[in-house]
Amino acid sequence: xxxxxxxxxxxxxxxxxxxxxxxxxxxxxxxxxxxxxxxxxxxxxxxxxxxxxxxxxxxxxxxxxxxxxxxxxxxxxxxxxxxxxxxxxxxxxxxxxxxxxxxxxxxxxxxxxxxxxxxxxxxxxxxxxxxxxxxxxxxxxxxxxxxxxxxxxxxxxxxxxxxxxxxxxxxxxxxxxxxxxxxxxxxxxxxxxxxxxxxxxxxxxxxxxxxxxxxxxxxxxxxxxxxxxxx
Amino acid sequence: xxxxxxxxxxxxxxxxxxxxxxxxxxxxxxxxxxxxxxxxxxxxxxxxxxxxxxxxxxxxxxxxxxxxxxxxxxxxxxxxxxxxxxxxxxxxxxxxxxxxxxxxxxxxxxxxxxxxxxxxxxxxxxxxxxxxxxxxxxxxxxxxxxxxxxxxxxxxxxxxxxxxxxxxxxxxxxxxxxxxxxxxxxxxxxxxxxxxxxxxxxxxx
Numbered sequence: 001x002x003x004x005x006x007x008x009x010x011x012x013x014x015x016x017x018x019x020x021x022x023x024x025x026x027x028x029x030x031x032x033x034x035x036x037x038x039x040x041x042x043x044x045x046x047x048x049x050x051x052x053x054x055x056x057x058x059x060x061x062x063x064x065x066x067x068x069x070x071x072x073x074x075x076x077x078x079x080x081x082x083x084x085x086x087x088x089x090x091x092x093x094x095x096x097x098x099x100x101x102x103x104x105x106x107x108x109x110x111x112x113x114x115x116x117x118x119x120x121x122x123x124x125x126x127x128x129x130x131x132x133x134x135x136x137x138x139x140x141x142x143x144x145x146x147x148x149x150x151x152x153x154x155x156x157x158x159x160x161x162x163x164x165x166x167x168x169x170x171x172x173x174x175x176x177x178x179x180x181x182x183x184x185x186x187x188x189x190x191x192x193x194x195x196x197x198x199x200x201x202x203x204x205x206x207x208x209x210x211x212x213x214x215x216x217x218x219x220x221x222x223x224x225x226x227x228x229x230x231x
Numbered sequence: 232x233x234x235x236x237x238x239x240x241x242x243x244x245x246x247x248x249x250x251x252x253x254x255x256x257x258x259x260x261x262x263x264x265x266x267x268x269x270x271x272x273x274x275x276x277x278x279x280x281x282x283x284x285x286x287x288x289x290x291x292x293x294x295x296x297x298x299x300x301x302x303x304x305x306x307x308x309x310x311x312x313x314x315x316x317x318x319x320x321x322x323x324x325x326x327x328x329x330x331x332x333x334x335x336x337x338x339x340x341x342x343x344x345x346x347x348x349x350x351x352x353x354x355x356x357x358x359x360x361x362x363x364x365x366x367x368x369x370x371x372x373x374x375x376x377x378x379x380x381x382x383x384x385x386x387x388x389x390x391x392x393x394x395x396x397x398x399x400x401x402x403x404x405x406x407x408x409x410x411x412x413x414x415x416x417x418x419x420x421x422x423x424x425x426x427x428x429x430x431x432x433x434x435x436x
Contacts (some may be wrong), residue, residue, distance in 0.1 A: 013403045023410050024334075029343060032256065094319070097337050098311045101311055105304060137260050137341045144334045174275040198425035210414030217411065 003229035009223055010167050015175035022179055022213040027138030031180055032205055041184035042177070051133050051172025052142050056169035058103045059143040060162055067092045067095050067099070068151045078177055089164050093151050100143045108133050123197065130181055138176055182212060235356055236362040245367025251344045252375035252417075253424045258344040262376060262411040264335050267345045269392045271378035274328050277320070278336060280369035283345050283371045284362065289362035290353040297354060311340045345374060382416050383407045 078087035321329040387407035389397035
């Protein structure tokens with residue numbers, strides 16, 4: 001029961017309370033750039049969610065099995081050259097940023113090839129967005145959040161398992177989709193509004209995003225209520 | 232092929248005519264996230280300046296070796312290396328600041344300003360041009376960060392660099408230091424910059 005409650009809290013937190021776009025400001029570039037039509041916004045949202053889940057899976061595995069001190073693979077390999085105590089204390093987390101960016105870039109490439117080959121229809125609908133996702137900070141942000149909950153924490157028993165990592169990525173991506181779809185809906189209506197000349201384009205979009213962020217602030221504190229109810 | 236700008240032109244363009252934030256709308260994530268007070272804005276601007284400068288120089292030095300289809304990977308790996316250096320440096324010397332900026336330091340890796348400068352300038356021109364371009368763009372970025380952080384800190388807490396400047400009767404606009412304030416400030420300043428540049432453009436013609 002406690003486990004399900006924790007998963008639920010992570011999901012609500014990632015999607016609504018601490019929305020990636022409107023609270024942490026990651027993924028602003030597609031949020032401003034690709035939110036002119038609802039249809040493309042949905043495509044972008046799903047593409048980001050898809051890649052985010054895959055990249056989180058890869059980066060969680062790499063962090064847990066290779067990077068952190070005492071990780072199985074690195075201590076096994078180092079065991080050939082070093083004493084067991086020394087091998088268990090090898091800390092490779094300094095390499096984490098380089099490894100993550102490599103994991104993201106290659107998973108984007110892989111997803112692109114896979115979708116192109118197996119689902120040509122899907123590829124046509126979000127193919128153009130896939131290469132853009134490599135430089136989307138939301139993906140790297142999800143990987144970093146997962147890493148901060150796996151490496152360098154005091155009690156190893158509290159480290160996140162795979163299910164929590166995937167939940168964060170899935171619902172973080174859905175929160176991104178929600179924000180970008182709401183935004184594109186508003187911007188479609190904005191075509192009929194009389195916006196002052198200097199504010200056309202990005203400026204008015206940012207101000208609307210501010211109002212949206214205010215609306216999402218209304219979710220603050222929902223998590224502590226749920227925690228009281230469930231735990 | 233069009234003539235590439237000289238080092239001095241690159242330097243001057245970065246500050247205002249091609250300001251990364253206000254004109255090119257690049258690197259918006261850190262611009263919005265770390266501008267709730269001046270101190271973190273200064274740290275962020277310095278970190279980005281260091282990474283941009285080093286990455287531009289390295290890319291410019293190896294530009295003849297770059298293969299077209301691999302160049303983006305090389306850019307990101309170079310940037311990631313320097314970002315790791317900055318991150319460890321901050322964690323060692325200004326730990327509180329490194330805690331406060333949290334994930335936004337590693338997020339410099341995917342900051343579009345740096346990749347864009349590597350692509351547009353460093354991979355095509357020599358070291359002098361790349362270095363002056365990096366300095367110009369960093370100044371432009373710093374200018375944008377400081378303008379937003381200044382407005383937000385003064386209106387949100389009545390202070391500038393944690394120094395009280397507004398009278399204590401000033402009701403702090405808490406919303407300005409919260410996430411929505413970042414969007415409002417950048418939106419309004421962007422509108423202002425557009426309005427000013429439209430006006431001066433009309434006068435010139």
